[in-house]
Amino acid sequence: MTDAGRPKDGPTLDPDDWSELRALGHRMLDDMLDDLARLRERPVWRRVPDAIRTSFREALPTAPTALDAVYRDFQERILPYSSGNTHPRFMGWVQGGGSAVGMLAEMLAAAMNSNCGGRDHGAIEVERQVTHWVRQIFGFPETASGIFVTGTSIANFIALVVARTALFGASSPDRGIAASGEALTAYVSTAAHGCIRQSMELAGLGSGALRLIPTDSAHRIDLAALRTAVAADRAAGATPFFLVGNAGTVDVGAIDDLDGLATLAREEQLWFHIDGALGALAMLSPELKSRFAGLERADSIAFDFHKWGQIPYDAGFILVRDGERHRAAFASPAAYLRREARGLAGGSPWPCDFGPDLSRGFRALKTWFALKTYGTDRIGAEIARSCTLARYLAERIASAPRLELLAPVGLNIVCFRYRGADPDALNAAIVAELHERGIAAPSTTTVDGKLAIRACLINHRTQPRDIDALVAGVLELGAALNHD
Numbered sequence: 001m002t003d004a005g006r007p008k009d010g011p012t013l014d015p016d017d018w019s020e021l022r023a024l025g026h027r028m029l030d031d032m033l034d035d036l037a038r039l040r041e042r043p044v045w046r047r048v049p050d051a052i053r054t055s056f057r058e059a060l061p062t063a064p065t066a067l068d069a070v071y072r073d074f075q076e077r078i079l080p081y082s083s084g085n086t087h088p089r090f091m092g093w094v095q096g097g098g099s100a101v102g103m104l105a106e107m108l109a110a111a112m113n114s115n116c117g118g119r120d121h122g123a124i125e126v127e128r129q130v131t132h133w134v135r136q137i138f139g140f141p142e143t144a145s146g147i148f149v150t151g152t153s154i155a156n157f158i159a160l161v162v163a164r165t166a167l168f169g170a171s172s173p174d175r176g177i178a179a180s181g182e183a184l185t186a187y188v189s190t191a192a193h194g195c196i197r198q199s200m201e202l203a204g205l206g207s208g209a210l211r212l213i214p215t216d217s218a219h220r221i222d223l224a225a226l227r228t229a230v231a232a233d234r235a236a237g238a239t240p241f242f243l244v245g246n247a248g249t250v251d252v253g254a255i256d257d258l259d260g261l262a263t264l265a266r267e268e269q270l271w272f273h274i275d276g277a278l279g280a281l282a283m284l285s286p287e288l289k290s291r292f293a294g295l296e297r298a299d300s301i302a303f304d305f306h307k308w309g310q311i312p313y314d315a316g317f318i319l320v321r322d323g324e325r326h327r328a329a330f331a332s333p334a335a336y337l338r339r340e341a342r343g344l345a346g347g348s349p350w351p352c353d354f355g356p357d358l359s360r361g362f363r364a365l366k367t368w369f370a371l372k373t374y375g376t377d378r379i380g381a382e383i384a385r386s387c388t389l390a391r392y393l394a395e396r397i398a399s400a401p402r403l404e405l406l407a408p409v410g411l412n413i414v415c416f417r418y419r420g421a422d423p424d425a426l427n428a429a430i431v432a433e434l435h436e437r438g439i440a441a442p443s444t445t446t447v448d449g450k451l452a453i454r455a456c457l458i459n460h461r462t463q464p465r466d467i468d469a470l471v472a473g474v475l476e477l478g479a480a481l482n483h484d
């Protein structure tokens with residue numbers, strides 16, 4: 001080959017001179033740290049103005065724009081309109097506040113640009129390290145396997161698929177569920193998160209095969225009703241196989257009798273899975289841990305580091321007691337994923353053997369950084385502190401005659417309402433006003449048919465004064481809207 005045929009070096013996406021990019025990068029970092037340090041000074045949430053909303057219809061940017069101009073655009077059109085979940089008075093749904101350490105680690109992970117689907121490299125070892133810690137947190141054996149996933153929605157789905165494969169053996173993924181001719185049934189309380197139902201649909205089992213078991217007055221699954229439902233299904237020729245326990249229900253934070261469920265699952269030979277999205281990490285708190293007795297007996301646990309663990313989104317996790325069964329559900333032979341004893345293709349099994357994702361980001365790094373930097377005792381203490389704040393809010397409600405508590409406060413969620421005419425509409429309006437005025441951001445839910453203002457205290461930045469601001473806001477808006 002002559003030199004004439006050899007292509008010349010070409011431009012890359014890296015700059016020729018890094019100094020300008022470096023200066024701007026440092027400024028971005030400073031700006032974001034300032035932003036975190038000053039969260040309190042701004043409203044929790046503000047609506048995206050119509051003009052800005054419609055401005056996001058630009059044509060495909062085929063030509064370049066200077067990075068500092070794009071960054072300015074970010075500062076003007078994107079940053080001010082965040083959902084607010086980093087803010088100390090964000091109390092809606094179940095959303096963690098993240099942390100500065102997590103943010104920095106995300107930057108480092110982005111620089112490494114690791115693909116954590118597999119192969120033999122350091123990022124995979126970090127994920128194995130975190131998995132090892134997760135086993136320790138939940139008292140699982142060394143043979144348990146785990147991987148990071150986007151969130152508990154997909155983690156619950158993975159658990160269901162592993163349980164289904166375990167039931168029918170390794171050939172079941174080939175033949176599909178219909179080939180078995182069996183009607184599989186699954187069980188969870190009526191307080192289950194909607195993703196359990198969706199998992200049944202995605203797994204091809206159908207949500208009709210999910211039995212929603214009633215709850216007791218504390219919103220925990222009714223074990224006697226569960227036993228009856230399993231027996232009725234067996235009598236009707238169905239195959240009960242999957243039982244989900246709630247370790248913190250999404251509405252009110254109730255914890256099922258996990259030990260009772262574990263015993264029932266053993267007797268009935270059901271796969272015992274725990275949806276611990278909200279509450280499982282409370283195992284890090286010595287004062288809360290005993291409430292989760294039985295969790296260590298589960299076959300699998302789904303939970304989120306991005307909620308109570310304060311790891312930046314997303315950082316869901318699935319832990320499976322029997323690592324072999326976990327792998328059997330997902331490992332597949334593909335020529336391009338061939339494993340070797342040496343070189344970069346070594347280090348089997350790979351994370352892609354334990355879930356449906358092949359390309360995967362380095363979620364483990366931000367988690368590793370935060371767990372090491374803060375220490376799990378400190379994270380456990382923050383978790384306990386949010387429960388203290390929830391009790392404080394419950395006391396404030398109890399001493400305000402216009403307010404009414406709608407569910408027992410078991411963990412960190414407080415459901416209450418302002419007493420008034422047409423209370424559902426009134427309380428929905430109060431919450432919308434709280435959001436639009438940027439005072440606080442609780443959400444709503446329905447408890448025993450009543451619309452409730454729901455405050456989920458999960459953000460490590462929330463202080464008693466933020467609870468006071470919520471109560472004051474509800475009382476003031478309630479009085480105004482109800483014409484008291």
Ligand SMILES: *Cc1c(COP(=O)(O)O)cnc(C)c1O
Pocket residue numbers: 094150151152153154193195248249250275276277278304316
């Ligand atoms: C948040 C939540 C989920 C869903 O988890 P994602 O991380 O949002 O996918 C499932 N179950 C419960 C109890 C939850 O609180």
